[in-house]
Amino acid sequence: MTTVTEAPPLAPTPVEEPRRPRRRGRLVPYWLLLPGILWLLVFFALPMVYQASTSVQTGSLEEGYKVTWHFATYWDALSEYWPQFLRSVLYAGVATVLCLLLGYPLAYLIAFRAGRWRNVILVLVIAPFFTSFLIRTLAWKTILADGGPVVGALSSLHVLDVTSWLGITAGERVLATPLAVVCGLTYNFLPFMILPLYTSLERIDGRLHEAAGDLYAKPFTTFRKVTFPLSMPGVVSGTLLTFIPASGDYVNADLLGSTDTRMVGNVIQTQFLRILDYPTAAALSFILMAAILVMVTLYIRKSGTEDLV
Amino acid sequence: MQQYEPDSLPPAQLAAMRRSMRNGRAALTRRSLLRASTGGALAVGGLGVLSGCGIPPASKTQGVSSQDHSAKENEINFSNWTEYMDVDESEKHHPTLDAFTKRTGIKVKYTEDINDNVEFFGKIKPQLAAGQDTGRDLICVTDWLAARLIRFGWVQKLDPSNLPHAYANLSSQFRSPDWDPGRAYSYPWTGISTVIAFNKKALDGEKVSSVSDMLDNPKLKGRVGFLSEMRDSIGMTMLDMGKDPGKFTDDDFDATVARLQKAVDKGQIRRFTGNDYTSDLTKGDLAACLAWAGDVVQLKADNPDVDFVIPDSGYLTSTDNLLVPNKARHKTNAERLIDYYYEPGPAAQLAAYINYVCPVDGVRAELAKIDEDAANNPLIIPDKAMAAKSNAFRSLTPKEETAYEEKFAKLTGA
Numbered sequence: 001m002t003t004v005t006e007a008p009p010l011a012p013t014p015v016e017e018p019r020r021p022r023r024r025g026r027l028v029p030y031w032l033l034l035p036g037i038l039w040l041l042v043f044f045a046l047p048m049v050y051q052a053s054t055s056v057q058t059g060s061l062e063e064g065y066k067v068t069w070h071f072a073t074y075w076d077a078l079s080e081y082w083p084q085f086l087r088s089v090l091y092a093g094v095a096t097v098l099c100l101l102l103g104y105p106l107a108y109l110i111a112f113r114a115g116r117w118r119n120v121i122l123v124l125v126i127a128p129f130f131t132s133f134l135i136r137t138l139a140w141k142t143i144l145a146d147g148g149p150v151v152g153a154l155s156s157l158h159v160l161d162v163t164s165w166l167g168i169t170a171g172e173r174v175l176a177t178p179l180a181v182v183c184g185l186t187y188n189f190l191p192f193m194i195l196p197l198y199t200s201l202e203r204i205d206g207r208l209h210e211a212a213g214d215l216y217a218k219p220f221t222t223f224r225k226v227t228f229p230l231s232m233p234g235v236v237s238g239t240l241l242t243f244i245p246a247s248g249d250y251v252n253a254d255l256l257g258s259t260d261t262r263m264v265g266n267v268i269q270t271q272f273l274r275i276l277d278y279p280t281a282a283a284l285s286f287i288l289m290a291a292i293l294v295m296v297t298l299y300i301r302k303s304g305t306e307d308l309v
Numbered sequence: 310m311q312q313y314e315p316d317s318l319p320p321a322q323l324a325a326m327r328r329s330m331r332n333g334r335a336a337l338t339r340r341s342l343l344r345a346s347t348g349g350a351l352a353v354g355g356l357g358v359l360s361g362c363g364i365p366p367a368s369k370t371q372g373v374s375s376q377d378h379s380a381k382e383n384e385i386n387f388s389n390w391t392e393y394m395d396v397d398e399s400e401k402h403h404p405t406l407d408a409f410t411k412r413t414g415i416k417v418k419y420t421e422d423i424n425d426n427v428e429f430f431g432k433i434k435p436q437l438a439a440g441q442d443t444g445r446d447l448i449c450v451t452d453w454l455a456a457r458l459i460r461f462g463w464v465q466k467l468d469p470s471n472l473p474h475a476y477a478n479l480s481s482q483f484r485s486p487d488w489d490p491g492r493a494y495s496y497p498w499t500g501i502s503t504v505i506a507f508n509k510k511a512l513d514g515e516k517v518s519s520v521s522d523m524l525d526n527p528k529l530k531g532r533v534g535f536l537s538e539m540r541d542s543i544g545m546t547m548l549d550m551g552k553d554p555g556k557f558t559d560d561d562f563d564a565t566v567a568r569l570q571k572a573v574d575k576g577q578i579r580r581f582t583g584n585d586y587t588s589d590l591t592k593g594d595l596a597a598c599l600a601w602a603g604d605v606v607q608l609k610a611d612n613p614d615v616d617f618v619i620p621d622s623g624y625l626t627s628t629d630n631l632l633v634p635n636k637a638r639h640k641t642n643a644e645r646l647i648d649y650y651y652e653p654g655p656a657a658q659l660a661a662y663i664n665y666v667c668p669v670d671g672v673r674a675e676l677a678k679i680d681e682d683a684a685n686n687p688l689i690i691p692d693k694a695m696a697a698k699s700n701a702f703r704s705l706t707p708k709e710e711t712a713y714e715e716k717f718a719k720l721t722g723a
Contacts, residue, residue: 057363061461062707064366084723138585146532146594171531175594176579258580259573262722270723273427275714278364 055282065278077283081267085291088263091178092247095185099193099242100235102186107197107234108227111204125194133188137255140184144174144256176258184252192241200234201227236303244292264288367438367461375465379641384416386639387447387646390629391421393498395662405655413649415642420445425583426454433634437463442636447643449498453540455630456488456704464494464632471644472496475651478669482696483628488704496647497628499603500666502688502699503541504624506600510614511593519620520549523597524572534589534598535569537581539717540702542569544625545599554625554702559709566716573720581721590615602688603665617688623698628668660689 055073059065078085110121128136144150151174154160163169169177204227212222250265264284271281394403406417423429429450436443437458450458458464469476475496483497507517515528523533524546535542543565544554550568552561572578579595587604589595591612605617633643649655650669657675660667661683667676667690677684687695705713 053363059364059366060707060711061364061367065364067363081723138588141588141594142592145592147592170576173531173594176531255585259578259720259722267723270718273431275711275718277711277715 051282051285054278055286057279061276070279073279073283074287077280078287081264081284084262084264084267085287087261088247088265088288089291089295091182091185091253091261091263092243092249094182095189095246096193096239096243098182098186099190100239103190103193103197103238104235107194107201110194110198111201112206122198125191129191133251134255136188137184137251140180140187140256141175144180144183146173146175150174175256176261178257178261180256181252181261181263184256185246185249188249188252189242189246192245193238196238196241197231197234200231204230232303236300239299240296244296247292248288365438367463375636375640376638377640378638382639383414383642384418384639385446385642385646386418386420386444387643388420388422388445389449389498390423393421393449393629393663394419395659405650405658408655409646409649413645415645417646423449426451430454430457437461437635440635442638443634445634446637446639447646448632448634449629450632451501452486452488452628452630453702453704453710455495455632456486457710458632458634459489459494460707463635465635465637465640466493467496467633467644467647468641471641472648472651474648478651478653478656478671480668480670482626482691482699483668486628486701486704495630495632496651497668498631498650499629499663500668501627501629502602502624502666503536503545503599503627504602504605504617504619504688505545505597506590506605506608506615506617507597508590508593508595508614509616511596513596515596517597518618519622520546524568524577529596530575530577531579532594532596533572533578534586534595535578535581536586536599537583537721539714540627541599541625542581543713543717544700544702545620548622548625548700549620551622554700556703559712562713562716566720570720603663606664606686606688619695619698623700626666626699626701664689666691 053067054065056067056069056071057065058068058070058073106121106125110118110125114121142148151160151172154163154174155172160169160172160174163179164171168179168182174180174183208226208230209222212226217225247263248265250263250269253261253263253266268281268284268288271277271284395405396402397404403419406419410416422432429448433443433445433448455464479492479496480500483500485491489495505517505520505523511532512529515526517523517526517529523529540554543562546565546569547554547557547561550565552565569578580589582589582598584604586595586598586600587608590598590600591608591614593614600617602617605615608615609617631643631647633640637643650659653669653672653675656667656669657672657679660669660672660676661679664683664686666688673684673690676690683689691699
């Protein structure tokens with residue numbers, strides 16, 4: 001006879017008791033996320049789906065629009081409006097570089113040299129946001145007016161001759177030229193460059209600079225080998241925050257530009273509101289989005305930064 | 310970039326922390342976010358979902374029945390353009406509206422929420438397309454948009470028995486536009502004349518009296534403005550070329566666009582503007598431009614350098630029209646308000662304030678009592694010579710509208 005000795009059963013009961021409160025605790029983060037997820041679904045995902053659908057529809061307002069999987073709209077839109085696309089990327093790119101050139105020294109100054117003026121300067125950087133985007137852009141029409149002091153000075157210094165030859169201004173004026181649009185873009189998006197730059201510069205330990213000095217690095221070498229590499233997250237997020245909205249902007253091109261400075265944002269606006277060609281407008285939006293996504297991905301990969309600010 | 314690492318941690322914990330930053334959920338970097346969002350967008354936008362969408366034809370919403378609550382509710386919601394109504398000194402009250410309320414007991418909720426025809430259309434389209442109430446009993450839109458709303462069946466037929474003054478006093482010039490013969494659906498709020506405005510100082514001795522002068526004078530290069538409203542810019546140029554904007558063909562349209570394109574290419578035209586031409590003109594950045602006469606009357610009062618000219622070839626007149634949208638709750642009240650503004654008294658009060666063409670006959674005497682100059686201004690009350698030069702842009706079929714707007718958009722840089 002063999003006796004089978006049963007293994008004593010594992011007691012499952014004691015686990016049950018402490019688990020219940022823990023499970024409830026595990027759900028808390030999801031409940032907290034719920035409003036944000038709902039927001040994303042309703043105001044981001046749904047409109048995206050709707051736009052994606054619109055872009056492959058055909059029809060007219062009279063007859064209604066039906067999904068016909070007409071992907072040719074994308075190709076037509078791109079072949080028709082590629083100059084505006086190219087121009088958007090170019091203007092936004094130039095404005096971003098200008099923002100970086102103007103913003104970096106200022107952010108550096110605020111972070112390391114401003115002392116007790118730091119908060120004052122920071123407020124000054126943010127202050128323009130207290131007025132509307134439109135008003136700020138319109139102000140540039142007064143600043144750059146044909147008979148105004150800026151154009152007068154540039155003209156008597158013969159700067160306008162050079163810019164005219166380069167094709168970025170026309171004759172004795174700056175308004176209604178590419179230069180005016182790029183100026184407007186640079187001005188309007190400058191704070192988006194300065195603030196992330198400032199945050200990442202401000203985090204750098206001052207002792208690192210001393211250490212670099214102790215190792216016989218000249219100030220420029222210190223900047224090149226220590227400060228700048230450490231500020232890369234700020235540079236990357238600053239350029240992204242400037243470039244992405246600038247490439248989709250249409251207000252600056254509309255108010256400060258002319259017929260030869262229209263950007264892709266202007267085309268989308270015209271298609272949506274004036275021509276009522278919703279599929280083309282939706283297709284253009286998607287092409288713009290895809291183009292920006294590709295450029296940003298390449299850029300981040302190239303710049304090799306994983307975390308931003 | 311190096312992650313911040315507290316140096317008080319033992320090595321094992323430090324390694325665990327590094328690992329979690331690199332691989333775990335905490336490694337929420339911009340790149341992973343991008344990756345996630347693209348993946349998410351593609352997954353959500355699954356093709357099956359896309360085909361479920363679509364926009365029903367506009368005509369389907371025709372014949373929605375609207376109920377009139379005017380008998381029970383003494384109110385009306387009136388949407389109009391900004392600065393299109395008389396105000397008193399405090400700028401809070403509208404004397405003509407107050408008088409209307411006093412006489413009829415109907416409370417007017419007056420909203421200035423129309424800035425732009427195309428935008429306003431975008432705003433009310435979803436409700437009207439779905440056959441729902443827009444919350445507005447009376448709207449004021451320019452004739453081409455009025456024509457579109459009538460074509461779609463999105464506005465209600467007016468009851469002539471509620472409009473005795475309007476019927477009797479409507480100026481003959483505006484009685485039968487081709488898009489609403491006999492004014493079954495709409496009545497003009499004001500007439501708008503498109504003329505050529507100029508800044509004497511900026512012209513510096515040059516003469517501008519026609520669209521040709523604007524397009525061809527090399528001394529005005531880069532200082533000439535046209536309007537971003539297709540009908541105004543094309544119509545005025547057509548008149549200049551001896552074509553009739555009231556009946557033109559596709560070829561006429563193309564020829565006109567080509568003429569303007571030439572001027573754009575050589576940099577003659579500075580910009581195609583909306584209402585913002587007014588500041589450019591007063592500053593002198595624009596030496597000459599197409600302009601709406603009502604604006605010019607006001608600009609001239611502020612700046613003596615600004616003046617206008619009516620070309621010999623004629624000028625373009627359009628109208629802003631009052632319409633009652635489908636499902637509006639207070640149609641009868643709206644009709645009473647329209648009729649009220651066709652009585653000479655209120656019409657004169659309004660005309661004296663807003664300086665646009667008054668569409669009401671028999672106003673001159675009333676207006677002279679308020680403002681002698683305005684009564685004699687042909688831009689407000691057109692005399693015979695002025696009325697003879699007036700032209701209207703013909704209404705367009707939906708196909709034409711799309712094609713023409715597209716060509717015009719290309720001309721303006723798309």
